[in-house]
Amino acid sequence: QVQLVESGGGLVQxxxxxxxxxxxxxxxxxxxxxxxFRQPPGKKREFVAAITWSSTYYADFVKDRFTISRDxxxxxxxxxxNSLNPEDTAVYYCAVAQGYRSxxxxxxxxxxxxxxxxxxxxx
Numbered sequence: 001q002v003q004l005v006e007s008g009g010g011l012v013q014x015x016x017x018x019x020x021x022x023x024x025x026x027x028x029x030x031x032x033x034x035x036x037f038r039q040p041p042g043k044k045r046e047f048v049a050a051i052t053w054s055s056t057y058y059a060d061f062v063k064d065r066f067t068i069s070r071d072x073x074x075x076x077x078x079x080x081x082n083s084l085n086p087e088d089t090a091v092y093y094c095a096v097a098q099g100y101r102s103x104x105x106x107x108x109x110x111x112x113x114x115x116x117x118x119x120x121x122x123x
Contacts, residue, residue, distance in 0.1 A: 002026035002112050006094050009117030012084055016121070020079040022094030022114055030072035033097040033104055036079045038090035038119075045093070049079060050104035057104050061087075084121045091116040 008020040020036070035050035049068040050057045056068050067080040077094055095110035103109050 002096075004094050004096060004112055004114035006092065006114040006117040009092060009119045011120045011122065014085050014121055014123050016084050017080070017082045018084065018119060020081065020092055020094070020117060020119075022077040022079075024075045024077075024096060024112075028072075028075055029077075029096050030070075030075070032099055033101040033109065034068075034070060034077045035095050035097075035104055035110060036068060036077075036092060037095060037107065038088075038092045039116075040087075040090040045107065047105045047107075048092070051077065052100060052102075052104065081119070084119075086121045086123045089119060089121050091118050093117075 003025045005023050031053050033052045036048040037045050038048050039045040047059050051068045065083045070077045093116045094114045096112045097109050098111045101109040
């Protein structure tokens with residue numbers, strides 16, 4: 001059974017940083033597309049960042065502030081978030097696809113999801 005467990009969320013002041021982790025168990029995902037999505041209060045879930053075996057992708061609103069990376073030896077995906085602002089407040093979810101997926105922006109491409117971790121940025 002595949003499980004994704006996120007950690008690293010919390011409360012931070014504007015301008016601060018957090019690093020989210022997503023640890024996978026049940027199988028290895030070293031060549032699978034993995035992504036981070038978020039759901040702000042009262043809004044739909046939205047794409048944040050994704051990583052394939054060769055590239056990284058970011059939503060415009062996080063470019064140059066967030067960095068997605070992976071450690072295949074640990075079967076873990078990370079999201080380093082810098083220069084956080086209150087608009088980044090959301091529940092953040094990690095997701096992994098069954099293999100390589102080119103359309104990294106669509107939730108439909110991902111088969112496995114974590115439970116979500118809350119990120120709250122105070123002004």
